[in-house]
Amino acid sequence: MEHMESNSLRSxxxxxxxxxxxxxxxxxxxxxxxxxxxxxxxxxxxxxxxxIASAIQKMGVCNKTAAVVQAALHGMF
Known part of the structure; x- marks a missing residue:
């Protein structure tokens, strides 16, 4: 089960x-x-x-706040 979760997180x-x-x-x-x-x-x-719009589109999120959160979670800053 753990292996499946890591694959889905990678995607x-x-x-x-x-x-x-x-x-x-x-x-x-x-x-x-x-x-x-x-x-x-x-x-x-x-x-x-x-x-900002480009980052939102690339990250597949709905708004700037979500893009900021995802970027932080992925260690981009």
Whole structure:
């Protein structure tokens, strides 16, 4: 039974995120808004939203909070 659980957990591993996607999720975990992150990284707020949406899609989750939680659980930051 334990072997089956580890296989199913492995299948939940998200696709590889880019450095920027991880960075944006890390700042989100710190409580920063998209506007805050845009200022910190010298990017447009729209670009931050793009990276968040990309991470959400790659991880197969429904929202930014879930993406942040999954990234943290997988040791991405």
């Amino acid at each position: 939940l591993k998200p696709k590889t995120l880019t450095h920027r996607e991880i960075e944006v999720l890390k700042w989100s975990a710190e409580g920063k808004t998209a506007g805050d992150i845009a200022i910190i990284l010298c990017l447009k707020e729209r670009t931050i939203h793009f990276h």
